[in-house]
Amino acid sequence: MTALASSLRGTFPVLGTLSRGHPMIYLDSAATAQKPQAVIDAMTRFYTQDYGTIHRGVYQVSERATLAWDAARERVAHFLTAATADEVVFVRGTTEAINLVAESFLKPRIKPGATVLVTEMEHHANIVPWQLAGAKTVPIPISDTGELDLVAAERLLAAGCEMLAVCHVSNALGTINPVVELCRMAKRHGVPVLIDGAQAAPHLCIDVQAIGCDFYCFSGHKVYGPTGIGALWAKREHLAKMPPYQGGGDMIDLVTFEGTTYAPAPRKFEAGTPHIAGAIGLEAALRWLDALDRVALRREEEELLAFGTGLLAEVPGLRLIGSAREKAGILTFVIEGVHPHDIASILDHDGVCIRAGHHCTQPLHRRLGVQSTARASLALYSTRDDLEKLAHGLVKIQRMFN
Amino acid sequence: MTALASSLRGTFPVLGTLSRGHPMIYLDSAATAQKPQAVIDAMTRFYTQDYGTIHRGVYQVSERATLAWDAARERVAHFLTAATADEVVFVRGTTEAINLVAESFLKPRIKPGATVLVTEMEHHANIVPWQLAGAKTVPIPISDTGELDLVAAERLLAAGCEMLAVCHVSNALGTINPVVELCRMAKRHGVPVLIDGAQAAPHLCIDVQAIGCDFYCFSGHKVYGPTGIGALWAKREHLAKMPPYQGGGDMIDLVTFEGTTYAPAPRKFEAGTPHIAGAIGLEAALRWLDALDRVALRREEEELLAFGTGLLAEVPGLRLIGSAREKAGILTFVIEGVHPHDIASILDHDGVCIRAGHHCTQPLHRRLGVQSTARASLALYSTRDDLEKLAHGLVKIQRMFN
Amino acid sequence: MATSDEMYQAVIIEHARSPRNYKPLVTPTHHCDGRNPLCGDEVSLDLTVDAEGRITDIGFQGQGCAISKASASMMTAAIKGKTVPEARELFERFHALVTGEPTDEKALGKLVAFKGVAAYPMRVKCATMGWHVMMEALDENREKRPNGSEQ
Amino acid sequence: MATSDEMYQAVIIEHARSPRNYKPLVTPTHHCDGRNPLCGDEVSLDLTVDAEGRITDIGFQGQGCAISKASASMMTAAIKGKTVPEARELFERFHALVTGEPTDEKALGKLVAFKGVAAYPMRVKCATMGWHVMMEALDENREKRPNGSEQ
Numbered sequence A, B: 001m002t003a004l005a006s007s008l009r010g011t012f013p014v015l016g017t018l019s020r021g022h023p024m025i026y027l028d029s030a031a032t033a034q035k036p037q038a039v040i041d042a043m044t045r046f047y048t049q050d051y052g053t054i055h056r057g058v059y060q061v062s063e064r065a066t067l068a069w070d071a072a073r074e075r076v077a078h079f080l081t082a083a084t085a086d087e088v089v090f091v092r093g094t095t096e097a098i099n100l101v102a103e104s105f106l107k108p109r110i111k112p113g114a115t116v117l118v119t120e121m122e123h124h125a126n127i128v129p130w131q132l133a134g135a136k137t138v139p140i141p142i143s144d145t146g147e148l149d150l151v152a153a154e155r156l157l158a159a160g161c162e163m164l165a166v167c168h169v170s171n172a173l174g175t176i177n178p179v180v181e182l183c184r185m186a187k188r189h190g191v192p193v194l195i196d197g198a199q200a201a202p203h204l205c206i207d208v209q210a211i212g213c214d215f216y217c218f219s220g221h222k223v224y225g226p227t228g229i230g231a232l233w234a235k236r237e238h239l240a241k242m243p244p245y246q247g248g249g250d251m252i253d254l255v256t257f258e259g260t261t262y263a264p265a266p267r268k269f270e271a272g273t274p275h276i277a278g279a280i281g282l283e284a285a286l287r288w289l290d291a292l293d294r295v296a297l298r299r300e301e302e303e304l305l306a307f308g309t310g311l312l313a314e315v316p317g318l319r320l321i322g323s324a325r326e327k328a329g330i331l332t333f334v335i336e337g338v339h340p341h342d343i344a345s346i347l348d349h350d351g352v353c354i355r356a357g358h359h360c361t362q363p364l365h366r367r368l369g370v371q372s373t374a375r376a377s378l379a380l381y382s383t384r385d386d387l388e389k390l391a392h393g394l395v396k397i398q399r400m401f402n
Numbered sequence C, D: 001m002a003t004s005d006e007m008y009q010a011v012i013i014e015h016a017r018s019p020r021n022y023k024p025l026v027t028p029t030h031h032c033d034g035r036n037p038l039c040g041d042e043v044s045l046d047l048t049v050d051a052e053g054r055i056t057d058i059g060f061q062g063q064g065c066a067i068s069k070a071s072a073s074m075m076t077a078a079i080k081g082k083t084v085p086e087a088r089e090l091f092e093r094f095h096a097l098v099t100g101e102p103t104d105e106k107a108l109g110k111l112v113a114f115k116g117v118a119a120y121p122m123r124v125k126c127a128t129m130g131w132h133v134m135m136e137a138l139d140e141n142r143e144k145r146p147n148g149s150e151q
């Protein structure tokens, strides 16, 4: 059943280590994913054999770094099914991507107080940047199962807003949002759409052209890549019109003390020496993913999610949060009488790694009427055994406190 | 003489490789420095044994990552002789640091068109961000040897400006600027000072308190650390008052759709999942540097620079650019009748790696009346042999073209 | 090798389930609210300190994990009846205990149950939250009442 | 193993030192300026195309490395007297040569001296800069003069 997952585990060195003296059961992949050996090796190779900076050197290691950087951009474009690599901007991660769009795309278009439509399930990264850019964030409500209210969405779009910003997959509920439909609705109202793909990129096959959005972004560290790198995809016509975000080397055309002209996109948005090793690691991660049968893996994940959902349902006092029909591998829950922090801590003592807290979704937690929750999240190396260990621990914890 | 340098070379794996089939002579360390094995190992260890995200996890790898992240901040504070680690903000590099200060410190204080004093030798990274923030950049002139005109500086400060932004060491001229004196002058006029330490950090011992500046920044990749990480140091009272730069996870206190409150500095300025591996690599780099006798290395570099200056003086038609009395290991030059690009290319064919172009200092090149220059820059692994190979190649090139 | 018993001792779970002094005071002389933005935990603390500087009553309320709740509960039990300097001293000892510094464990009495926290740096904040709020309550009011009973 | 001779052939250095057709034209029919922001190189190009679509005169000026200068110089020599379609075809061949694609090297004549560039991707822009400017000059004016001589 999870034959693929089991065969993959060996390529993730961290999964073979001990945690608190027990074999590590890593169930926090929605926070950050572990890295396959291929990704680690790509970066080590860069730093030990080929290290140089990009663009400005004619010597061999700089030439190689430049070609690798360009190849990484091509790889990201392919991963997102983008029309061209020029539509891909390298950033630190999803958070920076959204800040870039808020600052360079939204801010020049709006008066302070203009509305950006978000959802009740958004990550702080898809709320705070719009607020910092001077907008008011207005949420599309969700149902108790964790699904977007599309009727309300239509109404709110009709009421007028400058932007729609919505996650493709919720990091707290697992909900897969109907982004194609949302984009179609927004288009009818002339509203540009940003899709936060941080949680979708590791689970789904992405096609930004089929989705019909204006902006799409994700973080490298959640798709088995390194920290400090991510990508923003934007329609070429938007990038062409947007002013630069940060200023510095490599994003300029001509600098004088009186004023400066800028390079064309995407370079216009990539000031300074970038995270070259990060792009190389991300390229390796996406190449590694590309070589897998992602459709089969998605099916396995659905089966694994169903299996885990069943197991957790049997834990006395446990309430699962988020039961959308379309859902990625995220299991968020509370246990009557036990604080999520204690759940995570006690599981940790047995080597089981899950997350407790608000998962950077305070407004969602307020909507759900809970202070915090516990969350176990799956990746393509997750197995039934992981979930059995989790359920076993939860039963023990439930007994400890009741 | 360069006994230390020779003994260090073995720990830099790239230096043992071939470039275009020849033993690599790497003389572009001002662009980016090679990495010692200790830095590469620290990151590999993180990704293979300890990988997890920071702050929000109670499980062991997250705990270790969090402690490592905090330790990296402490290490940077120590490296800069800062009073406290809370004054250190992790950023992508020098460029992002300056953009952060321009956006969050300067912009709220000024009316568009206000003056930021820079120098004729600044890197684009210390010009364009101020312009993007709405300021006019006015340069302090330099002498033909590449030294700042302090009389002019005093006059320009007296004429009124909102900020002084100056490099500690020039990446094109090698000039070590009298930052203590400049800060003293600026203080008399009530002008806050940012020091761009990108080129100073690899060469000098930094003491931000003794310098007396308000902001100091550097890039990890130039101090033998990884790409994608750097640090901004700022006086605590500035950080406390500055609004956040980017919004998202980890920089918040309380998020609602109506408005958001923020965490105290430095977290307020570190939105999103940061480049954790980068901080760990930077910590390893600074720890490695700390263990060396930096005073002795600085003396060796001065001797090596004098040696190289002498060698280049013997190349027919060569003109050295930048001959400040206080100078770091940077040798910038032009050769009559040969374009710098051709110099770099032909040297490259023999494995000698130098840089040609404007080195992100277009205004300086305009001031010097040259389109572009060639630059060889030293690091603590540089040797006399490197410079002899360079000089040998230059003589050959000079003959080819004349 | 770690076991959950190390940190989640029976006495801790018992206090978390039935916290002592879990109430607001009607006329406290000192008060402080604390919140940990990372985990959302909250503590609200009331104290009554008499003219001799003795803590005559104490009450807390809040949301939090078992460690933070039990710690606040056992703190209230431990410092009730103590003088302010004694409470401060106990804080120092407790802080040392949970951060793995040497201290006189006997002087801590039942509080020694929290020794296991030292192995889990991420949980130190939970174990000390109530204590920090208590210290702040005492500090804060000292400034407001410069002629008050604390030195 | 690379040698500097591969890219810096004698003919290239000779053209870089004494570029041909290094002049502005007095009454060009086509003109374009090009600049490479990364290295600051500049080329300014004038062309005269007659009614039959033949390039009757050509002149360039600019700043640049030996590769870009020699390439522009040898280009002017090569396309002078050719028709616009022939010039375009030569560009395609030259581009293939310097990017390592297969092409009919004999048809390139002396331009084959640039073959060594293919091993140095960072220098391809230098070698093709004059050519791109030439192509743009021809394209640009086609739009401005829709009934002009180019198809």
Ligand SMILES: Cc1ncc(COP(=O)(O)O)c(C=O)c1O
Pocket: A249, A271, A272, A273, A274, B030, B031, B092, B093, B094, B095, B096, B123, B125, B126, B167, B169, B170, B171, B196, B198, B199, B219, B360
């Ligand atoms: C003096 C100076 N300032 C700023 C920078 C920009 O640094 P980074 O590209 O790492 O952001 C550099 C290096 O490129 C530099 O030499």
Ligand SMILES: Cc1ncc(COP(=O)(O)O)c(C=O)c1O
Pocket: A030, A031, A092, A093, A094, A095, A096, A123, A125, A126, A167, A169, A170, A171, A196, A198, A199, A219, A360, B249, B271, B272, B273, B274
């Ligand atoms: C849905 C969602 N959006 C945005 C983010 C922010 O990503 P990052 O922290 O990598 O910038 C995350 C992850 O933390 C997420 O899950």
